[in-house]
Amino acid sequence: MGEIARKTGAFIPVKTRRAFEEICDQIRGEIQAGNLVPGDRLPSERDLAEQFQVSRSTVREAFRTLEISGVVTLHKGSKGGAVLQRGDNQPITQTMHDLLMLGSISLQDFTEARVCIQKEIIELACERATDEDYDAIEQNIARTSEISLADRLEERTELTIEFYSLLARASKNSAMAILMSAITEPLRDYLRRLGPDRSWNVAESRLKFLGHLRRRDKDAAVAEMVAHMTRLHAFMIGKIES
Amino acid sequence: MGEIARKTGAFIPVKTRRAFEEICDQIRGEIQAGNLVPGDRLPSERDLAEQFQVSRSTVREAFRTLEISGVVTLHKGSKGGAVLQRGDNQPITQTMHDLLMLGSISLQDFTEARVCIQKEIIELACERATDEDYDAIEQNIARTSEISLADRLEERTELTIEFYSLLARASKNSAMAILMSAITEPLRDYLRRLGPDRSWNVAESRLKFLGHLRRRDKDAAVAEMVAHMTRLHAFMIGKIES
DNA sequence: AAACCCTAATGATCAGACCAATGAACAATA
DNA sequence: TATTGTTCATTGGTCTGATCATTAGGGTTT
Known part of the structure; x- marks a missing residue:
């Protein structure tokens, strides 16, 4: 042969x-x-x-x-x-969620990516957000304040997701909005499972943030957001490990 | 009743x-x-x-x-x-592609989102990239230079995609790498359909960019990248409308 | 050993059937 | 006349049961 x-x-x-x-x-x-x-x-x-x-x-x-x-x-x-359809970002958020569940993305990387995306979103929003955007966000925060922490965890979670969605909308960039949802929606599960963080006032932080946004103070808004994320991340890590 | x-x-x-x-x-x-x-x-x-x-x-x-x-x-x-599986980002890039095809995302927004993501990737890469990362990118650029513009459009396109993938890897954040692929891979179709842009030297721009990256000069790297994106976008818009 | 063959397991596809929901045309009713 | 109920064709959702192609493993031959 x-x-x-x-x-x-x-x-x-x-x-x-x-x-x-x-x-x-x-x-x-x-x-x-x-x-x-x-x-x-x-x-x-x-x-x-x-x-x-x-x-x-x-x-x-x-x-x-x-x-x-x-x-x-x-x-x-x-x-x-x-x-x-005109398309749907559900597949993207679903996949992101799967990647988290399967351990292909660490919570650390995920949180960092959230910060990255939001930094850019904030930058865009500072340039382009309209009064309608600000008002919508303000209403969202107001409703968050109304809801007591103990009950209505479900609604509270939805409002949190909506908050980021409204922020993304203010960027006036649909692609960035989709990436934002991809990096935000998977949070829903964590928030549900881990319960609310009572150690600090979320609505207050968001109001301060909105103030910076209204003044188009990009750096201050980013700083407030990063502080928020850091606290949230520490909370989640703590909860998961315990 | x-x-x-x-x-x-x-x-x-x-x-x-x-x-x-x-x-x-x-x-x-x-x-x-x-x-x-x-x-x-x-x-x-x-x-x-x-x-x-x-x-x-x-x-x-x-x-x-x-x-x-x-x-x-x-x-x-x-x-x-x-x-x-450990998960796969193919669904994300596929969906992004669909959203573009279906007109749910404009090329304008898409390009802007690319710039946003890459700004953040560059920032991370400037902090964390290793010599191996730099070398891999340099090799990629070298191969791009070798390939003549006329023939081998296919390979050239793949090298371009790979370039961004290597850059994303240098960020050491898997979530950002996935977002990068989501915002890069759909380009493949455009590059294939529109053909190469001969009006300027891509490899040269990338080499300059790599230099900034090696010096961890974030701002210069971002500036070079933005210039690149701007030219590419103008090229694509021009081609599509003609 | 190495090449070959046989077989069971398993997804891919096919064919034909019935169910459930949907909307539009039509009939009945107030 | 306007509303309500009925009928019926259409269509996706599911079921049943079958064949085919591919794959891995074991056994056989060379």
């Missing part, structure tokens, strides 16, 4: 494409080409199965994939079907 | 949970509880169908969902099955 030809060099590993992936790509291709736009409705699973010459379950897996990716939403019933 | 009882107040809209979602949640719950860790192998579709008292196709949709989310990978054959 002859020698194995080694000099042929690097063969690329063969990767079999699954049928549903091909379907996803074709649909994404139509989106990229501009033939499909948000609001459009794809043909039904049964129709597409015929068009693609595959079984319904295969189309189904493609639909499911696109749904999880936030590209379409699926509606039952007559006039239902797969409707193209 | 009596009055409609309006004072009952806010009924919460009923949302029916689909079976596969429940399965996903249970599996994610086990991960969160620490009963499942990366490397573990889930039971086969057939087994889980029995355990969950659902059909195989339902388990399959759950598996597909977790696969798309980067939580597991599916392997065929004996000893195959769903294996828990």
Whole structure:
């Protein structure tokens, strides 16, 4: 038997494409080409199965994939079907959450990243925030104050998430807002599990922060935020280890 | 007929949970509880169908969902099955790409977000980058120089993506590295479609940038990067509109 | 040993069925 | 007439049960 030809060099590993992936790509291709736009409705699973010459379950897996990716939403019933969305950041926040749970990101790195993102958001917001933005944030803080710490932990958590969302909106940059949600929403679980931190007044810190923001004092706002984050991080680390 | 009882107040809209979602949640719950860790192998579709008292196709949709989310990978054959991953940022970059394609994020916002993220990455890298990091980046730039602009667009694009990835790695923060990839990888498509920009020397700019980084001169590095981004953005806008 | 073959396990796909929700057209009613 | 209830076709969600292709491991032959 002859020698194995080694000099042929690097063969690329063969990767079999699954049928549903091909379907996803074709649909994404139509989106990229501009033939499909948000609001459009794809043909039904049964129709597409015929068009693609595959079984319904295969189309189904493609639909499911696109749904999880936030590209379409699926509606039952007559006039239902797969409707193209404008996109959704849920997949991003979900993945971020998974990465935390799976230990691929440490809480340390996560917190640091939050600080980084918020520094930039604050910088943008200081330039662009409108009075409406400030008022919305102020209302959010007011509602946070109203809610007692003991009960209504759920609402309090939601208000915290909303606070950061409003701040992100004030940056007037949708991409940064999405990154902000990616780095904020996973907090929900921690806040729920660890309970409230009664050792200091969150609303007070946020009000001070808002004041700096209103004065467009970037550095002071960042400093207040960093202080806030540091305390929160210490609280979380302490809770988790105990 | 009596009055409609309006004072009952806010009924919460009923949302029916689909079976596969429940399965996903249970599996994610086990991960969160620490009963499942990366490397573990889930039971086969057939087994889980029995355990969950659902059909195989339902388990399959759950598996597909977790696969798309980067939580597991599916392997065929004996000893195959769903294996828990350490997580994957592919879902994040894919979603970011979708959001761009669907017009949910403007190229303007996207570029600005890139600048924001990279500012923070540079700041971290200036503090923490090691000689190995610098050398890896330098090698990357060297290879970029070698490749002629005309041919090998593909490789050139990959090297560009790798450049940002190496930079992110130098920040020593995995969360920021993931955000960086989210905001960098979607570029691949643009670079491929628009072709190379021959009007200025990319490698030269990157070398200058690396010099600033080595001297840990944060401000200069950021300035060089911003200049680079500005030119690239102008190039992309020009190409797209023409 | 090394190459080959067989087999069980497992995801990928297929085919066909029924269920549940949805909305629109239509009928019944006040 | 305006509202309410009914019917019906459409469509995703799920089920059942089957075949195929790939994979790893064990056994057999060379």
